[in-house]
Amino acid sequence: MARAVARIDAAAVERNCGRLTATVGDGVELCAVVKADGYGHGADVCATAALAGGASRLAVATGAEAAEIGRRFPHVSLLTMGALTEVELDTALAAGSDVAVWHEEFRVLAAARARAQGRPARVHVKHDSGMGRLGNRDGEAVVALARACAEDPDLALAGVWTHFATADEPDSEFFDEQLARFAEVAGAVRDEFPGVTAHAANSAAVFREPRAHFDMVRCGVAVYGLDPFQGDPAERGLSPAMSLCSYVADVKCLAPGDSVGYGCRWRAEEETRIGVLPIGYGDGVRRGLTNNAEVLVRGRRHPLVGTVSMDNVTIDLGPETEVEPGDEAVLIGAQGEEAILAEEVAARLETINYEITCGVSARVPRVPA
């Protein structure tokens, strides 16, 4: 019995990586993206499982994440993908991480910081093929920047890369446009520097388009068994790695007309029993789930009723129930024959599964499943 706990199935992460490496085939590396504490699952445990499952590299977003992962996995190739302040750049380089470069000023800075640290910095030149976020939009400038990196004794040109904006939209033609633009730039860079790793695909792109695989794919969401298209992960052979559980702390009887929770936002229409679960938005159970979710107890779905508060939610058990205080409650995950996917919770909140698992707060211990 635990107040609120996220059970992490490392074996599922390992299997998901096996599924991804089988999809891309030999000769294409899998880089497991473990930023934001492994999408809320725990970066350390998930990186270990991903490497066991066939990932050969890891990626993070920030300097602090690079320091943590670099310390824990000193012999694994690491890429810090985000924009870095000068302090973060130093931290990432000291951690042995590759860094992203997309304009000349940052290239010069990276070379200077690498010289100060006494070893060349491995850099991946980023093409903004259409995301409109990080990267250089000018393909010729990307090739020139790659040349400048290769010629600089304080830098080692390690990669050329981009990121897709619409890989998860199966009918998107914009995806094909981005792919065509990047293929041209990556081709030009690799003509001059054949050893450079070209990479573009996130999880969705891995499943939708083999031409997007290049030399390496960078997968996050699928590593954790979440569906990149917001459907059922099982349909793509993926197993969810996180379950979010609490327990029934109390069962009480309500008369018709009685209310539960802040603002009396739910009232019993008939006599019923209410289960009180000591988990709430302080744990990442979003307030938007007020009167808008289901929770598993004894293998059955029960509606979440009343306002989600910081430390409690309430569920309607019906007038006759076998549920007792101490029973396990599952807000995300499987129990008996039933399962509530992160994708279902995301749909209720009009968001994506990424935000659901990343949103499970630091107050919730991550424990092995």
Ligand SMILES: Cc1ncc(COP(=O)(O)O)c(C=O)c1O
């Ligand atoms: C640059 C970059 N590459 C790869 C990924 C992994 O994407 P996904 O989790 O959709 O596989 C992300 C995640 O947001 C990213 O920002």
